[in-house]
Amino acid sequence: MRRILPFAGQNRNIKTILAVSVVFAGFFMPPAQAIERVKVEVPVHEYKLDNGLKVLVKQDKRAPIAVMQLWYKVGSSYESNGLTGLSHVVEHMMFKGTTKHPTGEFNRIIAENGAEDNAFTAQDYTAYYQVIAAERLEVAMELESDRVRGLTLPPGEFRKEVEVVKEERRWRTEDKPTALTYEQFTAVAFLSSPYHNPTIGWMADLNAMKVEDLRAWYERWYAPNNATLVVVGDVDPANVYELAKKYYGPLKPTENIPVPKPQTEVVQKGLRTIKVKAPAELPYLMMGYKVPGMINANQKWEPYALDVLASILDGGNSSRLAKELIRGKEIASEASASYSGDGRLPDLFILSGMPTKGEKLETVKTALLEQVANLQKEPVSADELERVKAQVIAGEIYQRDSQQHQATLLGALESVGLGYKLADEYVDNILAVTPEQIQAVAKKYLVEDGLTIAELDPQPIDPNKPKNAPRFVR
Template identity: 50%
Template sequence: MPQMICRAAALLLGLGLSLTVLAAESQPTHEFVLDNGLKVIVREDHRAPVVVSQLWYKVGSSYESPGQTGLSHALEHMMFKGSRKLGPGEASRILRELGAEENAFTSDDYTAYYQVLARDRLAVALELEADRMASLRLPPEEFEREIQVIMEERRLRTDDKPNALAFERFQAMAYPSSGYHIPTIGWMADLKRMAVEELRRWYEAWYAPNNATLVVVGDVTVDEVRTLAQRYFGPIERQPVPIAKAPLELDEPGERRLTLHLNTQLPSLIMAFNVPSLSTAESATSVHALRLAAAVLDGGYSARLPSRLERGEELVTGASAWYDAYARGDSLFVLSAAPNVQKGHSIEEAEAGLWRELEALKNAPPTEDELERVRAQVIAGLVYERDSITQQATTIGQLETVGLSWKLMDQELAALEAVTAEDIQQAARTYFTRPRLSVAHVLPEEPKDDE
């Protein structure tokens, strides 16, 4: 896929194709709100007789508090354990028999449930989803089994994986004041003492139609979806929902450092800067500039980190940069690297190398050729993503659930096209500063005394 994106980027450049024109050629998209507050967004895509249905709730780990972490993720698991109409696992069985794909996911900012199925089976998916929104059962015996599954998931995905464990600890330091320092799966101590009654209260607080967005993308019309949404979700009553403030960070928390000795063979480095997201920034231009800055540093074979630090100086064996612009609160601009120990380089030298590249971006803007190359790569990646009805639905749901509008999806390409090289330089000068910096050095475990 990266090679395909690069070829598409080259094609865009070679044709001189206006990205604003691409942005304007979007599918018909409709939105409406039921009387109970459920927001429904329908995006037509008639290329195949398939539809994706996603139900997004505005609740995730950033809504949780100390001592009660992991509730959103645990409740996601329990949503498959029965409702007024069906017993544990029966909804999944029905969907499997219809040839549907279904799953769910939880993040810092949201919990979402989705089904991909033939267009004439959409009614079944919506009926099942509405049933568990209105009448979830939380059998204690099912919870006792499922919490053990969740704890094992945490062991396998985090505790026994040095890189994942390091990043979890790093985030807890990098987000000193917001709920983003809470891991989505929850801390193990909280999972061990979680009670099914806590999940019942969490469900009753947040799982309401007026705290959810239904996204349907595929071979449907807005009238079809409106009829079905009203039939299945309309009878569910709205309810009071707690006020959830955006997880804001200190602008300049001060430089923070962490050294971790973990079960790993080679050292690695994580750096991040506290930055705004599109939801919290005063200027959207600075956010899109940070997105392109990440591509300048780590946007394929010709980007600065791989070409200079990896192949040029042979200082690192790998380096990356990434930034999540679509968070409900403030975000992080993250860099990582592994020093080339075979060439005798240390983790301190790798950190100094990353800083040199950041300073270079602050001292001089990218060249026009470099900017156009990385811009085309970013946009080509977005174009490929939007070819999928599932990705279209996910983008819409994410934007809406973090407090933005799905309409930004169709304005995104033009916004990226408008970013100048000087905008990128200014964003680097504003945000890549030591008072915003967190650093983690991840090192192999130290030998024990008796060894």
Template identity: 45%
Template structure:
């Protein structure tokens, strides 16, 4: 058993966080927080879309759906009904890096949801007919969220263009052709491959006693057998040799532009590397608050775009992108928007950022972290996502502390080094007229 105590940054509250490892490889992390009589129970499987391969994309997400289709003890649909009957809420989600399932219940119901999760970890049982119904649901989800959403189409094409070998080039929901040809046995094989205690982390946060939770998890999950996991190939992304561009034509109201640069991420065991932290702060300099540079310059002053967003995730299993996305104002061109973005980036690279500007952003980041920890569910999410990316929950506060040490010169250095054309992929959404349904009537 490994135990530790974590102090909340910026508060006087001490929060007990304890970690256990069962003989079958299951990791348990318990965060005690006794402010309310509730508990968040999450189980994380380190298997997401990045573990898929061509012809089977989307299977991680499909299996997430099938996990609600019953076992010998719990029939189809009964899992959600039982949690609802406890007065709880539950759901699941799949990402490139992991698949997670959660319940939030009154503390006395924790054992009941743990028993349900342990049962479906080892005894999932669905027939072909149930799979055929659910795969239609997933395909409809893809139609609604991606094929009928111009922003999603642009993002999907951008990722497929930016990455050559990394599985991040595939959409989490999968390509439609793969979904159309997926069989129930594909989902069963995924389940048999990855759903095992030695590939899972249970995170419990809330009004609990860690030792009691450990005994419950040991009772329900301890008897489950570990098995060998599939070999994970590194699939290192080759060095980009020059600018890439992709054009997407789809029905939309306005032109969209996304510029994405390949940049480093934070590596486990290398928490002192300043570059990922500086990139995170650079993102906040550009788009971290209402009057941040891109919003101030592009939206308010130049009025070349209607909206702007910057995205960078320094913690992930796969490679990282630093992206700037804008929706163009009426009458403005892609060339104008791109020039305005590059002008703002060049200003940072050439002149740097103000110390006062960076201090304000660091305070916002620290405040956001404290507010996030006000949530029982938010605490479990933070621990789980950190663990799934190859880090430890013990790294969370050191990462936050390291962020506070970054200087304006370091932010300037990463802007100059990484936001260059040879690392850039440009995606443009060319809006097309929307088709008018023949059933629609104009006028009276």
């Protein structure tokens, strides 16, 4: 299950982190005790306001702070051709003033209260968060609620922010050969799924974007009945609910919020390949197989088996890719595997690699395909599977010590339609995965007919091109 905040403009949701290191579980806590600790879960208090806003509150008294996040069910996968990037630009404009708080006031007040704030846009949602002293939570409540309906969207600020986003795109995608390869890769892998488009938007769409497009997008999706408020920290749930009613309760809902079309990805009928030419020092490879997500899997266990499979290949120094491709044969300087199964649409199982100097990209590709073939031929051993499961437990313990992680997990699962309660099932479902199930999903889904391969073909690097630091930080 993907577990970290993406930066704005990144084309993933919450990426998979199954573990920090098995060392944490092995040295500090026996597996049985670790499992019990993970299962001792503080309840989530769920409320719903009359205007449709859902409120989730989880008490965590380990630090005198509160994490408040407001999640909107809208992201780049809701956008249509010609309007890509709208969700991300709205995110930027949320910091450019309301009728009540002019541009700059939001950040000034947050800073004066010793808090931090930011936002992120992903494929399936946009979220805004503050980390603040628990006793000052009301300050964040008042400020954030004002932005739900009160943005002024001044044309001058819009024009400036679009240029900021375009600069962000250049720095994060167009000037990063691996990121550019990833963008081209997903555009080829997905034909009809909206995951085809980058979260930050295509440059042509950013060039053509109008403030009227932005206003229509904001008015359509930014509403209490399309949002989830999450608060985790040293708070009293009943008090949080009263504050939510005070500040969010008066907001008017939007009637008839559009239900996104299914946009089901067409069935792939054979291998797809793409070569990306860009200035780079070394070649790079990405391989993506079409796989189900938790939202559409025919068998409930399949996404968890794919999740474990990814960790077998790439779950720390003892994983297969690290042992065999990086340290063993020394043919790859980088090799990774990841699975994204908790989006609102099916995604990809991705393998990637970069050869060491002197090695050919084809050698790395062959080695990665051999790893897949090995998983299809032979079930994983009991010892290897136990190691991965121990990593899951260690990762869960480590991450649940973070109030911000807890809030993010609740908000993301709720926003994609899986429901926050799924988080409590994760460990049990991972622990239930068998070697036979891992072999079964490898045979069923990691097949050539559902495979897309992107290769980065390095081009000469211009030594005179300036390497400017980004200037788009809010």
